[in-house]
Amino acid sequence: MGTLQHIQHQISALNDLVKVNNDRAAGYQKAIDGTDDLSLKAVFEGYADQSKGYVNELNDYIHLLGGSPVEGTTLSGKFYHAWIDVRAAFSKRDDHSVLSDCEFGEDIAKGSYRRALDDKELIWEDEKVLSMLSNQFGGLKMAHDAIKALRDSVALKEKQEV
Numbered sequence: 001m002g003t004l005q006h007i008q009h010q011i012s013a014l015n016d017l018v019k020v021n022n023d024r025a026a027g028y029q030k031a032i033d034g035t036d037d038l039s040l041k042a043v044f045e046g047y048a049d050q051s052k053g054y055v056n057e058l059n060d061y062i063h064l065l066g067g068s069p070v071e072g073t074t075l076s077g078k079f080y081h082a083w084i085d086v087r088a089a090f091s092k093r094d095d096h097s098v099l100s101d102c103e104f105g106e107d108i109a110k111g112s113y114r115r116a117l118d119d120k121e122l123i124w125e126d127e128k129v130l131s132m133l134s135n136q137f138g139g140l141k142m143a144h145d146a147i148k149a150l151r152d153s154v155a156l157k158e159k160q161e162v
Contacts, residue, residue, distance in 0.1 A: 007067075017054075021109070027102065057136070103148050
């Protein structure tokens with residue numbers, strides 16, 4: 001792969017992660033709208049802001065490579081958010097189901113980062129981008145674990161109330 005092709009591949013991969021983070025922020029906005037629990041709203045706002053920060057970092061690096069950052073979300077993210085809307089219209093939305101949706105979204109984001117970091121064609125030679133992606137991936141793993149713990153605690157609380 002030539003240098004220009006390599007740079008274009010990096011830009012494309014980083015733009016894919018921009019879209020994933022835009023999906024994640026949109027998902028957390030839906031989660032904010034889906035709960036009345038103020039503490040959960042604060043958690044969701046924090047993770048939406050985290051993704052917006054990740055997008056800014058990714059965009060800065062895309063510019064550094066001479067590329068143009070994308071806007072918007074992934075097609076799969078649009079379908080997923082539409083599915084959440086349909087499901088919400090026909091079923092009772094409780095905090096457990098909102099948190100389950102968030103955990104699913106975190107799994108998708110983590111998978112996207114894992115694939116980018118494992119992409120042998122990208123050959124992330126630049127320590128700055130490798131460090132940025134590794135730090136963001138670590139943040140996503142921590143967010144996933146926190147959301148999962150919240151989901152499990154809400155499930156336990158709801159079970160005890162029955």
